[in-house]
Amino acid sequence: AQKVTQAQTEISVVEKEDVTLDCVYETRDTTYYLFWYKQPPSGELVFLIRRNSFDEQNEISGRYSWNFQKSTSSFNFTITASQVVDSAVYFCAPPPGSARQLTFGSGTQLTVLP
């Protein structure tokens, strides 16, 4: 079964610090995609990124970057120069299962202090 583990339940940083959110996943599939979602205090779920298993290059989008390593089963998310508006819960999600179920990790609550 697909499974992700987000060991960090809460992280607090001061504005402008860099922060990395960890995600470890388990899957039997040989090719797959992984996802990160953001849930700000307002509650909606915002899609951030999709990465595929055959591309291990880091991806950078503005202050966000993702490091995907199959060898360690990790798909980590880094925010550079964090801002207060980055405060949210961040969910890692493995690829959908047989019925396209997304099974979210438990999430990491990021608090960026001014």
Add this chain to the structure above:
Amino acid sequence: EPEVTQTPSHQVTQMGQEVILHCVPISNHLYFYWYRQILGQKVEFLVSFYNNEISEKSEIFDDQFSVERPDGSNFTLKIRSTKLEDSAMYFCASSEVYRNEDGYTFGSGTRLTVV
């Protein structure tokens, strides 16, 4: 950018009452889903729906729950007799086709409070 629209944003209902949550998926999407998130907990899968029938449902989705696509645009979740533990944020999502690489587009959620 196309959106999944959910109404109402907040619903308060008395225990034992029926409630219907409404969703308008993205127009060219074929797969529809409901998820829920009890306050402070994980986002949990409830049900997936394709071709006018349920594809799969979780253990949470018992006989009290039902889904329907009454017309070409709406996708509803009905809870027949609400319980206090049904209080949660309910998210609707849709996706275009059956592709493993697709992330879903989620609506902004309906916060259901059962009193």
